[in-house]
Amino acid sequence: MDDTGDDDRIHQGQAEHSTFDGEDIYAEDGSIRSDFLMHVGAAIADRDLLFLRRHVARLHESEMGDLLEAIQPEQRRQLVSLLGDDFDLAALTEVDEAIRLDIVEHMPNEQIAAALGEMDSDDAVYILEDLDQEDQEEILSKLPFTERIRLRRSLDYPESTAGRRMQTEFVAVPPFWTVGQTIDYLREDADLPESFSQIFVIDPTFRLLGAIDLDRVLRTKRGTKIEAIMRETNHPIPAEMDQEEAAQLFEQYDLLSAAVVDENGRLVGVLTIDDVVDVIQEEAEEDLMRLGGVGDEELSDTTIETVRSRAPWLLVNLLTAFVAASVISLFEATIEEIVALAVLMPIVAGMGGNAGSQTMTVTVRALATRNLDIHNAWRVVRREAGVGLLHGLAFGLMIGLVAGIWFHDANIGGVIAAAMLINMSAAALAGIAIPLFLDKAGADPAVSSAVFVTAVTDIVGFFAFLGIATWWFAIR
Amino acid sequence: MDDTGDDDRIHQGQAEHSTFDGEDIYAEDGSIRSDFLMHVGAAIADRDLLFLRRHVARLHESEMGDLLEAIQPEQRRQLVSLLGDDFDLAALTEVDEAIRLDIVEHMPNEQIAAALGEMDSDDAVYILEDLDQEDQEEILSKLPFTERIRLRRSLDYPESTAGRRMQTEFVAVPPFWTVGQTIDYLREDADLPESFSQIFVIDPTFRLLGAIDLDRVLRTKRGTKIEAIMRETNHPIPAEMDQEEAAQLFEQYDLLSAAVVDENGRLVGVLTIDDVVDVIQEEAEEDLMRLGGVGDEELSDTTIETVRSRAPWLLVNLLTAFVAASVISLFEATIEEIVALAVLMPIVAGMGGNAGSQTMTVTVRALATRNLDIHNAWRVVRREAGVGLLHGLAFGLMIGLVAGIWFHDANIGGVIAAAMLINMSAAALAGIAIPLFLDKAGADPAVSSAVFVTAVTDIVGFFAFLGIATWWFAIR
Numbered sequence: 039m040d041d042t043g044d045d046d047r048i049h050q051g052q053a054e055h056s057t058f059d060g061e062d063i064y065a066e067d068g069s070i071r072s073d074f075l076m077h078v079g080a081a082i083a084d085r086d087l088l089f090l091r092r093h094v095a096r097l098h099e100s101e102m103g104d105l106l107e108a109i110q111p112e113q114r115r116q117l118v119s120l121l122g123d124d125f126d127l128a129a130l131t132e133v134d135e136a137i138r139l140d141i142v143e144h145m146p147n148e149q150i151a152a153a154l155g156e157m158d159s160d161d162a163v164y165i166l167e168d169l170d171q172e173d174q175e176e177i178l179s180k181l182p183f184t185e186r187i188r189l190r191r192s193l194d195y196p197e198s199t200a201g202r203r204m205q206t207e208f209v210a211v212p213p214f215w216t217v218g219q220t221i222d223y224l225r226e227d228a229d230l231p232e233s234f235s236q237i238f239v240i241d242p243t244f245r246l247l248g249a250i251d252l253d254r255v256l257r258t259k260r261g262t263k264i265e266a267i268m269r270e271t272n273h274p275i276p277a278e279m280d281q282e283e284a285a286q287l288f289e290q291y292d293l294l295s296a297a298v299v300d301e302n303g304r305l306v307g308v309l310t311i312d313d314v315v316d317v318i319q320e321e322a323e324e325d326l327m328r329l330g331g332v333g334d335e336e337l338s339d340t341t342i343e344t345v346r347s348r349a350p351w352l353l354v355n356l357l358t359a360f361v362a363a364s365v366i367s368l369f370e371a372t373i374e375e376i377v378a379l380a381v382l383m384p385i386v387a388g389m390g391g392n393a394g395s396q397t398m399t400v401t402v403r404a405l406a407t408r409n410l411d412i413h414n415a416w417r418v419v420r421r422e423a424g425v426g427l428l429h430g431l432a433f434g435l436m437i438g439l440v441a442g443i444w445f446h447d448a449n450i451g452g453v454i455a456a457a458m459l460i461n462m463s464a465a466a467l468a469g470i471a472i473p474l475f476l477d478k479a480g481a482d483p484a485v486s487s488a489v490f491v492t493a494v495t496d497i498v499g500f501f502a503f504l505g506i507a508t509w510w511f512a513i514r
Numbered sequence: 515m516d517d518t519g520d521d522d523r524i525h526q527g528q529a530e531h532s533t534f535d536g537e538d539i540y541a542e543d544g545s546i547r548s549d550f551l552m553h554v555g556a557a558i559a560d561r562d563l564l565f566l567r568r569h570v571a572r573l574h575e576s577e578m579g580d581l582l583e584a585i586q587p588e589q590r591r592q593l594v595s596l597l598g599d600d601f602d603l604a605a606l607t608e609v610d611e612a613i614r615l616d617i618v619e620h621m622p623n624e625q626i627a628a629a630l631g632e633m634d635s636d637d638a639v640y641i642l643e644d645l646d647q648e649d650q651e652e653i654l655s656k657l658p659f660t661e662r663i664r665l666r667r668s669l670d671y672p673e674s675t676a677g678r679r680m681q682t683e684f685v686a687v688p689p690f691w692t693v694g695q696t697i698d699y700l701r702e703d704a705d706l707p708e709s710f711s712q713i714f715v716i717d718p719t720f721r722l723l724g725a726i727d728l729d730r731v732l733r734t735k736r737g738t739k740i741e742a743i744m745r746e747t748n749h750p751i752p753a754e755m756d757q758e759e760a761a762q763l764f765e766q767y768d769l770l771s772a773a774v775v776d777e778n779g780r781l782v783g784v785l786t787i788d789d790v791v792d793v794i795q796e797e798a799e800e801d802l803m804r805l806g807g808v809g810d811e812e813l814s815d816t817t818i819e820t821v822r823s824r825a826p827w828l829l830v831n832l833l834t835a836f837v838a839a840s841v842i843s844l845f846e847a848t849i850e851e852i853v854a855l856a857v858l859m860p861i862v863a864g865m866g867g868n869a870g871s872q873t874m875t876v877t878v879r880a881l882a883t884r885n886l887d888i889h890n891a892w893r894v895v896r897r898e899a900g901v902g903l904l905h906g907l908a909f910g911l912m913i914g915l916v917a918g919i920w921f922h923d924a925n926i927g928g929v930i931a932a933a934m935l936i937n938m939s940a941a942a943l944a945g946i947a948i949p950l951f952l953d954k955a956g957a958d959p960a961v962s963s964a965v966f967v968t969a970v971t972d973i974v975g976f977f978a979f980l981g982i983a984t985w986w987f988a989i990r
Contacts, residue, residue, distance in 0.1 A: 330875025399806025411545030
């Protein structure tokens with residue numbers, strides 16, 4: 039009983055909000071409360087172990103992660119060293135890569151190895167994979183044999199695969215056991231994973247036969263054979279499967295956990311929904327960041343790292359901007375004559391750019407969520423073309439009217455209206471055709487669609503407006 | 515045993531990939547196989563119930579959803595009517611709103627009521643909430659009393675709250691029961707939810723005392739009291755909590771399910787991770803769509819619906835474009851004299867726009883994931899200012915050099931370099947200050963940041979470039 043009670047307290051601390059002074063440690067806006075931070079800072083400075091053990095060591099790993107991100111780098115290292123073995127390394131799975139590496143680099147490899155041995159293998163791999171080869175080897179060599187083998191197996195799978203993300207601890211029983219035998223086994227075996235939501239059924243060679251959800255075990259009589267209540271796993275997740283694909287299976291079939299098998303159909307691990315939630319989050323974030331022209335940057339990156347990671351995209355845009363500028367320069371003579379054209383031309387290009395980016399956003403997202411495929415692509419293309427045409431007519435008329443009045447010249451109004459119609463249509467077509475083409479060609483449409491779409495709307499916009507103007511004022 | 519076997523087959527169909535001709539019904543690219551669609555189309559036309567029951571009625575709800583989205587509207591209605599009671603209404607939770615409404619409108623209310631009675635309450639509410647008041651009332655009136663009360667309770671909570679999303683079926687036991695009693699109850703009570711991953715502990719007035727994960731029940735001896743192994747729920751989810759906030763709790767604490775309580779602390783339902791995954795997905799998608807200037811549109815929207823939903827954003831952009839144009843018109847005389855300025859000015863504005871949108875994307879995302887708060891805002895602002903300055907210097911020099919050579923005029927090169935430095939710095943500051951300000955003001959930074967940032971970079975870009983040029987060529 040004593041044991042249970044203790045275990046329970048730990049469990050409790052991990053599953054619910056932590057409190058400080060009887061209140062949530064988070065402020066209204068979701069950031070950590072300033073007074074809590076002040077107390078922690080003071081406790082670190084005073085080496086107040088009592089306070090740190092009581093209020094910091096017991097934080098949930100994600101709360102500890104938020105705390106580590108909120109304090110200064112120097113304080114972080116001191117805190118980790120003060121807490122010693124009380125520091126739960128799992129908190130490092132919740133912080134930016136830069137912070138993780140900084141903390142790990144300042145920890146002795148012995149301490150890391152000891153802590154990793156206590157963790158679920160998926161968290162341990164998450165921390166190990168970012169270290170350089172040398173540190174990784176040294177830490178692995180300090181681990182017990184079975185732990186080492188387990189972690190090596192996960193690390194051997196390529197990054198971003200199910201094998202890399204899986205947890206190698208799982209519960210598996212033979213099909214001829216009864217529900218009663220299974221429950222007795224669970225009650226007696228101390229070496230179970232910390233938590234699990236499925237029991238797997240395997241043959242003597244570890245080949246996966248099926249799985250059972252825990253609620254099913256609980257509602258079945260003791261005498262029933264496992265094979266009678268297991269459901270077959272027609273499509274277990276191959277360890278080499280990309281994590282994004284695995285996440286889509288979880289989403290589609292509302293899975294809580296799924297078996298991961300090697301190329302021989304042998305059970306090697308389990309992928310759980312909490313890892314998958316992270317993957318879904320990451321993938322959605324990736325699309326958003328890529329569409330915005332930023333890569334894998336993190337908030338903790340330095341100025342120089344940020345400058346470097348964003349510059350390539352700006353450089354590509356610079357090239358297309360010069361192409362657009364050279365289109366304008368073809369019409370220098372016309373602009374010199376009618377300077378109103380220079381005033382108005384950014385409107386044509388800008389409106390096209392916005393319309394194109396609307397279509398592109400919808401297309402990229404629909405491709406990512408697999409809502410856009412060969413069955414509806416043609417219908418969506420026609421719709422977008424219609425939208426471009428109608429927007430072109432409506433906004434063309436509007437802008438034409440305003441421009442005509444502004445410059446007291448109906449000709450200018452007519453020219454800009456025609457150019458708008460052309461550019462809005464081009465924008466719609468580019469907005470859908472470019473991501474579709476990139477996707478077909480095997481490229482990620484989120485990465486490069488924006489630059490191509492903007493290039494098209496700039497070039498077509500300037501060319502249509504200045505070209506029509508030159509032609510019209512020449513023949514008039 | 516017979517019963518178990520049957521149940522199992524249904525379970526199996528719901529948890530794994532379906533097959534057709536022994537192969538996955540999905541093609542490589544994630545769309546439904548064309549030959550399967552052809553067979554389904556033919557079976558609908560021939561009223562081939564045998565084929566439909568065998569290959570279509572048994573699809574997982576999400577597969578059925580994909581199928582419904584891939585076939586023609588007329589086919590959809592025929593398929594649903596041919597399948598009759600074999601049609602699992604849960605598939606409607608997996609399709610676009612427009613398709614859902616179309617199908618429901620063509621179903622008799624009796625059939626809908628009968629089907630809703632069989633479903634988990636969260637799915638039933640999902641379908642009911644989009645119907646108009648009249649249909650909703652009629653369907654509810656046809657349901658058994660307890661079902662009706664349950665669904666009404668969920669529907670009474672505002673949209674996008676935990677109460678609206680929760681499932682009202684759950685397993686709850688008193689604290690003085692033993693593990694053995696609990697297992698016996700689960701084995702005997704037929705009226706349990708279809709699946710569950712947690713058991714709640716309540717007092718006689720339904721006040722929530724705690725919860726136990728199923729694995730904990732399974733590994734504990736029969737004689738142990740429930741209260742000894744339950745963990746207290748310090749912060750259950752209030753039914754009025756916004757679903758996004760609830761999702762963040764799930765993510766932060768890696769929850770699989772969580773109790774939802776009313777204002778008196780009484781257990782009213784359970785929120786499960788699969789609903790939360792949908793919320794996370796939706797929220798991430800919302801940010802992406804809003805940044806791209808599109809609202810809640812769906813792929814099945816018509817051309818007119820799309821034109822209407824996107825036009826407001828384009829209109830706002832049009833207004834800022836006219837402001838930018840009027841800035842240009844201040845410098846008509848200078849442009850008339852030096853037409854190269856008209857050629858180059860879009861480069862200054864465009865590069866600023868791109869740099870600003872990079873910073874804005876990072877800021878909006880960091881705000882959404884609560885990674886950006888008062889503890890690091892100042893550091894990030896300084897970093898972005900530094901990035902703007904460095905990019906301004908680097909790209910200013912580059913563009914200045916190219917422009918100077920292009921137009922054989924070092925003055926033009928110098929002017930554009932200076933303007934670039936100013937505009938890139940303005941872009942960085944606008945990119946972070948505007949979303950931060952909108953967030954502080956309680957607005958969603960994803961919705962309107964882009965238009966303000968572009969307005970700033972256009973106006974500052976044109977003003978700086980043409981203004982410096984006018985001044986420099988005047989004093990030279």
